[in-house]
Amino acid sequence: MTNATKIAFLCAALAAFMLPAAAQTSGSTGPSTAPAPSPMTIQQRKQNQQDRIANGIESGQLTAGEAAKLEKKESNLNQEEKLMRSEDNGHLTSADRQVLNQQQNQVSNQIYKDKHNAAVQNTDPRSEVGQRQRNQQERIAQGIQSGQMTAGEAARAERNQAAVNREIRTDRAANAGHLTQAERQQINQQQNHNSKQI
Secondary structure (H helix, E strand, O other): OOHHHHHHHHHHHHHHHHHHHHHHHOOOOOOOOOOOOOOOOHHHHHHHHHHHHHHHHHHOOOOHHHHHHHHHHHHHHHHHHHHHHHHOOOOOOHHHHHHHHHHHHHHHHHHHHHHOOOOOOOOOOOOHHHHHHHHHHHHHHHHHHHOOOOHHHHHHHHHHHHHHHHHHHHHHHHOOOOOOHHHHHHHHHHHHHHHHHO
16 A cells, blocks of 8 residues: 555545544534524414314313303304404404413313313213213314314203213203113103204
8 A cells, every 4th residue: 555545545534534523513613503493373373273182082181061051162263353353354463362371271271270270081981871972072182183073062062061061960860860761761852963063
């Protein structure tokens, strides 16, 4: 091997060792100044809230009654946003965005409180009636998460489910924890109606 070849190999090896060090120091004059992530848009925020509600329904952390109230609030916010946009040629002013954000913060706090309180929905029912209730809840959660159900539609579906749940509790309380054949038949008819609505 000639001296020229040795020098060429030595230079190449030296360059290979220095390249990573140079890459680490180039442009690094202090702490990272990466831009902060931009805040969520109104639409992203609405989708986030809907996902949180759907997850709460799916996990049983939200009862049908809690989900109905939350979805009603979401529906009202959607109507308010629609009105605001209609007043400004389809746009939201910064004041509109601020108002909607404050209201979304309130709904967000309510979602958190409802998901962390003592009221829960049974996610592993043993009775046929309970399994039907669970199935309906899962279908509503999927509809919310996929966007196939609006907040208003979900609120109506959850109100209907909450009414059936109250009726079941009342019937069971009157019959030492059991449902009569006639009560089961009545509840099944109501669930059929709710199923069609979903």
